[in-house]
Amino acid sequence: MAQRTAFSQNSAVQPRALGDRFASIILTLAALALIVMGRIDPAMVDRARAETADFFAPILIAIQQPLATVRDNLAISKGLFDLARENDRLREENARLKKWQSTALALEAQSQVLRGLLNVPNTAPPILRTEPVIAEPGGLYVRSVLVGGGAHDGLAKGQAAMAGPGLVGRITEIGAWSARVLLITDLNSRIPVILEGTRTHAILAGDNTAHPYLMYLPKAATVSPGDRIVTAGHDGVFPTGLAVGRVSSIENGEIRVEPIADLDRLEYVELVDNVAQSALTPELAPAEGRGFFGGTP
Amino acid sequence: MVASPHPTILHRLDQNARRLLPTLISFILGMAVVLPIGLPHWGELAPPLLLISIFYWSTVRPDLMPPTAAFVLGFFQDLLTHSPLGTGALIMVLTQWIMRGQRRYLANRPFFLMWAAFAPVVMIAGVLDWIIYALLTFHVVPPMEALVRMVLGFFLFPVVSWIVLIPTHRTLPPG
Numbered sequence: 195m196a197q198r199t200a201f202s203q204n205s206a207v208q209p210r211a212l213g214d215r216f217a218s219i220i221l222t223l224a225a226l227a228l229i230v231m232g233r234i235d236p237a238m239v240d241r242a243r244a245e246t247a248d249f250f251a252p253i254l255i256a257i258q259q260p261l262a263t264v265r266d267n268l269a270i271s272k273g274l275f276d277l278a279r280e281n282d283r284l285r286e287e288n289a290r291l292k293k294w295q296s297t298a299l300a301l302e303a304q305s306q307v308l309r310g311l312l313n314v315p316n317t318a319p320p321i322l323r324t325e326p327v328i329a330e331p332g333g334l335y336v337r338s339v340l341v342g343g344g345a346h347d348g349l350a351k352g353q354a355a356m357a358g359p360g361l362v363g364r365i366t367e368i369g370a371w372s373a374r375v376l377l378i379t380d381l382n383s384r385i386p387v388i389l390e391g392t393r394t395h396a397i398l399a400g401d402n403t404a405h406p407y408l409m410y411l412p413k414a415a416t417v418s419p420g421d422r423i424v425t426a427g428h429d430g431v432f433p434t435g436l437a438v439g440r441v442s443s444i445e446n447g448e449i450r451v452e453p454i455a456d457l458d459r460l461e462y463v464e465l466v467d468n469v470a471q472s473a474l475t476p477e478l479a480p481a482e483g484r485g486f487f488g489g490t491p
Numbered sequence: 492m493v494a495s496p497h498p499t500i501l502h503r504l505d506q507n508a509r510r511l512l513p514t515l516i517s518f519i520l521g522m523a524v525v526l527p528i529g530l531p532h533w534g535e536l537a538p539p540l541l542l543i544s545i546f547y548w549s550t551v552r553p554d555l556m557p558p559t560a561a562f563v564l565g566f567f568q569d570l571l572t573h574s575p576l577g578t579g580a581l582i583m584v585l586t587q588w589i590m591r592g593q594r595r596y597l598a599n600r601p602f603f604l605m606w607a608a609f610a611p612v613v614m615i616a617g618v619l620d621w622i623i624y625a626l627l628t629f630h631v632v633p634p635m636e637a638l639v640r641m642v643l644g645f646f647l648f649p650v651v652s653w654i655v656l657i658p659t660h661r662t663l664p665p666g
Contacts, residue, residue, distance in 0.1 A: 224580070225584055228566070228569075229581065232577060233575075246571060265527075331525040331573055336574075340525070381630065459531070
């Protein structure tokens with residue numbers, strides 16, 4: 195009896211082990227084929243990703259509320275320790291900001307008058323929507339976030355994403371209900387910028403570190419730490435003059451930029467429309483899509 | 492009444508549903524990696540929670556973590572994160588392949604043996620991931636972050652095991 199059980203068990207296990215080995219070999223080859231295929235046709239992979247993100251977007255959006263609670267609790271437990279100090283700091287900052295506010299208001303009024311005199315169109319970027327960050331699907335090699343809005347909400351590929359005062363990145367993949375924002379720190383991010391003080395053009399390039407660097411800066415350009423960097427907008431994709439960051443270090447000719455937006459803690463991003471587009475007179479605007487400027491990055 | 496030798500339909504349904512738990516738990520752990528939970532660098536480091544789960548189930552209950560499940564879970568993670576498509580699938584299938592034969596050495600043994608066995612697995616997975624990325628993009632990324640991820644994965648292994656995997660394991664019907 196015991197022998198029979200052992201035998202029957204064995205004969206049951208044997209085909210299964212064989213089947214598993216066969217499956218493992220086939221699936222290993224399939225995975226390798228996928229890797230090669232992704233290399234040959236990245237556009238297809240991007241589409242598949244956008245569709246996957248779209249499929250999971252409702253779940254991710256649904257768990258935003260509980261997640262926010264988790265985040266808040268983490269923040270509270272950290273914040274309770276130095277509440278008094280934080281209060282002092284905020285009071286001081288508040289006083290300073292009030293002074294700045296009055297300066298800004300005066301400058302805005304002046305700027306408006308001058309714009310009127312020069313007949314410059316108002317270039318304040320219209321904020322399309324504010325969307326929650328529903329996932330941080332970066333992994334080791336990509337710096338990106340997934341936002342809970344897509345083509346159905348009027349978003350489109352190429353639009354700039356801001357968090358408060360600073361540029362975060364741009365939409366690189368768009369689904370019906372979700373969109374992927376490639377952060378300015380990503381390896382593949384290249385953004386035309388200007389140094390606000392000297393109006394020198396350069397390209398802000400990411401390399402997956404927290405501080406992107408400036409490329410193609412003219413040799414004669416003078417740069418010093420603290421200089422503000424804003425978007426140039428001459429690629430026709432980004433609005434002009436969005437704040438990006440400040441020069442944080444210059445070492446061996448390598449100029450690093452500290453982003454203004456806190457890219458580590460993105461909860462919401464504001465999507466900004468392409469101003470080059472909206473500033474066009476209607477008869478000049480392309481009939482359909484964004485192809486006119488080569489708007490797809 | 493004596494317990495019936497023929498289990499009721501409800502009982503069988505329950506037992507079969509429990510058999511899906513390893514896959515389901517792996518799926519949830521794989522998804523947790525991309526959630527913005529507010530910990531700095533969480534999304535970047537993407538701790539290898541799915542690898543931990545697949546390693547565990549392939550070792551203790553290979554019947555409930557077949558190669559196809561490992562492949563699909565890895566593929567799903569590739570789509571959701573932005574690692575090169577197929578990398579995760581490859582790593583998960585290989586992990587399942589290697590670990591499903593190790594049950595007699597690791598299951599029902601002291602936990603630290605299994606933890607020790609996870610060290611080379613997480614290391615090889617990290618190196619493989621890094622090499623594939625370098626080959627595909629012709630870009631050698633500094634290995635520091637991959638290293639941090641491996642170490643993080645290694646130390647998360649007992650935590651995830653004790654909080655999620657071992658309690659789930661106890662509720663599973665015998666194979």
